[in-house]
Amino acid sequence: MNLSTKNLATSLKDYSSSSSELIVGNHPLNHIEKLVSGTPFYVYDRQLIINRVKQLTNTLPSEISLHYAIKANPLPSLVQLMTTQVSGFDVASKKEMLLAMQTGMPAEKISFAGPGKTAEDIEAAIIAGVTLHVESAGEIARVELAANQLSLKANIALRINPKFELKSSGMKMSGGSKPFGIDEEQVAEILTNLNLSQINLRGFHIFAGSQNLNAEAIISAQQQTFMLAEELVALVSEITKSKIDYLNIGGGFGVPYFANEASLDIEAIANSLQILLKKHKTLVTGLELILELGRYLVAEAGIYVSKVIDKKVSRGTNYLVCDGGLHHHLANSGNFGQVIRKNYPVVIGNKLKGDVQELVNIVGPLCTPLDILADKVMLPEATMGDYVVIFQSGAYGASASPKDFLSQPQVSELLL
Numbered sequence: 214m215n216l217s218t219k220n221l222a223t224s225l226k227d228y229s230s231s232s233s234e235l236i237v238g239n240h241p242l243n244h245i246e247k248l249v250s251g252t253p254f255y256v257y258d259r260q261l262i263i264n265r266v267k268q269l270t271n272t273l274p275s276e277i278s279l280h281y282a283i284k285a286n287p288l289p290s291l292v293q294l295m296t297t298q299v300s301g302f303d304v305a306s307k308k309e310m311l312l313a314m315q316t317g318m319p320a321e322k323i324s325f326a327g328p329g330k331t332a333e334d335i336e337a338a339i340i341a342g343v344t345l346h347v348e349s350a351g352e353i354a355r356v357e358l359a360a361n362q363l364s365l366k367a368n369i370a371l372r373i374n375p376k377f378e379l380k381s382s383g384m385k386m387s388g389g390s391k392p393f394g395i396d397e398e399q400v401a402e403i404l405t406n407l408n409l410s411q412i413n414l415r416g417f418h419i420f421a422g423s424q425n426l427n428a429e430a431i432i433s434a435q436q437q438t439f440m441l442a443e444e445l446v447a448l449v450s451e452i453t454k455s456k457i458d459y460l461n462i463g464g465g466f467g468v469p470y471f472a473n474e475a476s477l478d479i480e481a482i483a484n485s486l487q488i489l490l491k492k493h494k495t496l497v498t499g500l501e502l503i504l505e506l507g508r509y510l511v512a513e514a515g516i517y518v519s520k521v522i523d524k525k526v527s528r529g530t531n532y533l534v535c536d537g538g539l540h541h542h543l544a545n546s547g548n549f550g551q552v553i554r555k556n557y558p559v560v561i562g563n564k565l566k567g568d569v570q571e572l573v574n575i576v577g578p579l580c581t582p583l584d585i586l587a588d589k590v591m592l593p594e595a596t597m598g599d600y601v602v603i604f605q606s607g608a609y610g611a612s613a614s615p616k617d618f619l620s621q622p623q624v625s626e627l628l629l
């Protein structure tokens with residue numbers, strides 16, 4: 214009932230089906246269940262990821278390098294696939310950095326961002342030769358010290374907290390006071406104090422926010438990013454007498470999860486980027502220009518599948534109780550940053566064409582009212598053993614969920 218038929222149609226059209234069963238990577242759900250030895254599981258369709266990257270690179274200006282933010286989905290086989298699709302990785306921890314390195318991605322194509330990097334993280338990043346996106350004056354001092362102790366030079370880019378914000382964003386990460394990055398007005402002082410014998414200043418990282426479906430807002434943030442970059446590059450030239458070779462303009466491309474949300478207008482963003490590249494030709498010549506995306510590349514290529522293990526009626530409301538829930542898919546339960554919980558697109562994966570419909574609440578096995586898979590949805594009548602499939606689940610799923618909560622069985626993941 215609350216389900217957006219538009220979003221459901223978008224989700225379903227990406228996947229095929231045999232009669233009434235969903236197929237992922239040429240395998241019906243019941244075969245995938247056998248491959249992973251039972252529900253619940255996440256399954257990701259490699260072809261959908263490849264299609265998504267191709268569509269994006271065909272649309273964006275060729276000067277833009279696409280980097281994948283591993284935090285969106287760190288499954289090793291998926292990250293390995295990404296080495297053939299994108300030109301670099303963004304990592305948010307030492308573990309992600311080691312994963313990125315082991316795929317064979319060259320160190321100069323890996324960036325390491327995040328507030329609160331430990332001395333161990335910093336040392337490892339310098340040894341690996343990746344680019345540290347430094348987030349404070351204190352962190353720069355720690356990087357200089359570690360580089361000195363290792364007798365190595367550290368590659369850094371200054372992560373900037375610009376004055377502007379990315380409007381209508383699911384998660385705003387710039388503008389005002391933020392724990393992320395260095396306020397733009399502090400940059401001159403930071404540059405003056407840089408110890409360039411320990412540090413190779415590659416450039417800047419300006420990441421304004423995440424999960425944005427408003428092309429106009431992204432375009433406006435990118436326009437301001439390029440203007441700010443002009444100022445920052447002028448400061449570098451004036452203070453350090455050097456040039457940068459690296460500008461990460463952030464990302465923020467969102468995917469539609471809920472009723473009445475529409476896909477992002479990539480063409481509008483690409484057209485605006487073309488204009489910006491012309492306008493800022495001198496700035497961008499010789500620069501590696503990076504767009505850093507996580508969920509946009511993988512979210513729509515993944516589904517979460519659990520099984521109905523009980524069906525009951527409580528005072529007139531039908532419940533499907535499943536073997537999977539918020540401990541595997543926190544975001545779908547509404548507890549990963551949403552203010553008001555809404556349903557992700559959901560189907561009964563083996564009854565896509567079921568005639569008899571019923572209004573149900575779908576819940577997980579945890580003893581908490583927060584464990585919701587879908588609320589008040591009209592679906593084909595389901596019975597024990599049927600598959601409940603949640604779409605748009607390829608990003609911030611398994612790795613962003615409290616998997617040990619209530620010591621329930623772990624979830625399987627498979628890339629097909």
Ligand SMILES: Cc1ncc(COP(=O)(O)O)c(C=O)c1O
Pocket residue numbers: 282285303326386420423424464465466505506507508509608
């Ligand atoms: C620095 C940085 N890069 C990339 C991302 C990925 O964002 P998304 O998956 O929405 O593209 C985030 C998300 O918080 C981030 O903080």
